[in-house]
Amino acid sequence: ETGVTQxxxxxxxxxxxxxxxxxxxxxxxxxxxxxxxxAKKPLELMFVYSLEERVENNSVPSRFSPECPNSSHLFxxxxxxxxxDSALYxxxxxxxxxxxxxxxxxxxxxxxxxx
Amino acid sequence: xxxxxxxxxxxxxxxxxxxxxxCTYSNSASQSFFWYRQDCRKEPKLLMSVYSSGNEDxxxxxxxxxxxxxISLLIRDSKLSDSATYLCxxxxxxxxxxxxxxxxxxxxxxx
Numbered sequence: 001e002t003g004v005t006q007x008x009x010x011x012x013x014x015x016x017x018x019x020x021x022x023x024x025x026x027x028x029x030x031x032x033x034x035x036x037x038x039a040k041k042p043l044e045l046m047f048v049y050s051l052e053e054r055v056e057n058n059s060v061p062s063r064f065s066p067e068c069p070n071s072s073h074l075f076x077x078x079x080x081x082x083x084x085d086s087a088l089y090x091x092x093x094x095x096x097x098x099x100x101x102x103x104x105x106x107x108x109x110x111x112x113x114x115x
Numbered sequence: 116x117x118x119x120x121x122x123x124x125x126x127x128x129x130x131x132x133x134x135x136x137x138c139t140y141s142n143s144a145s146q147s148f149f150w151y152r153q154d155c156r157k158e159p160k161l162l163m164s165v166y167s168s169g170n171e172d173x174x175x176x177x178x179x180x181x182x183x184x185x186i187s188l189l190i191r192d193s194k195l196s197d198s199a200t201y202l203c204x205x206x207x208x209x210x211x212x213x214x215x216x217x218x219x220x221x222x223x224x225x226x
């Protein structure tokens with residue numbers, strides 16, 4: 001285990017469903033990230049939270065809604081998704097954000113399929 | 116031009132061979148560089164950081180060329196277990212930080 005735990009590992013949902021992805025880190029890190037990985041594409045940064053404050057939002061559609069209740073937990077709330085949103089969603093954490101951003105530790109990912 | 120570019124491969128080499136691949140970056144403000152490894156259907160994991168003076172970790176050697184804006188990864192005496200996708204990661208920070216991943220280079224080692 002890397003110290004970053006994601007649940008669920010697999011999720012199948014319809015376009016009208018509402019679901020959430022959860023990420024928890026046990027590393028004492030201050031920054032947490034959501035990435036999207038689609039086939040044959042580089043990792044796309046979606047959101048960054050530093051000390052529970054959102055510091056990065058990379059033009060992500062509003063059907064993806066992040067939540068960071070504390071520095072150890074990060075959620076990605078999903079609603080009215082499209083089939084093209086099917087991908088591997090990776091959570092990561094690092095010691096700091098900004099000039100201190102350094103090594104990322106990833107969770108195992110949540111593989112999402114939208115029907 | 117992409118901020119971080121990698122040859123997607125695949126590189127298909129025999130066990131025991133030496134293989135090298137490069138990664139180019141476009142932003143001269145880039146500060147930190149890393150190689151990550153991603154196995155099929157798994158998460159990326161840090162392989163090694165890349166230092167200005169170059170660094171070695173067993174069979175793996177990483178180099179940074181700031182003048183030409185590229186980093187490289189050399190794998191000697193390749194093993195079957197080295198088969199994976201290798202991701203180049205560039206971090207730069209000025210007024211804001213950005214961590215940019217390359218699209219990865221697929222490496223396949225054959226017996």
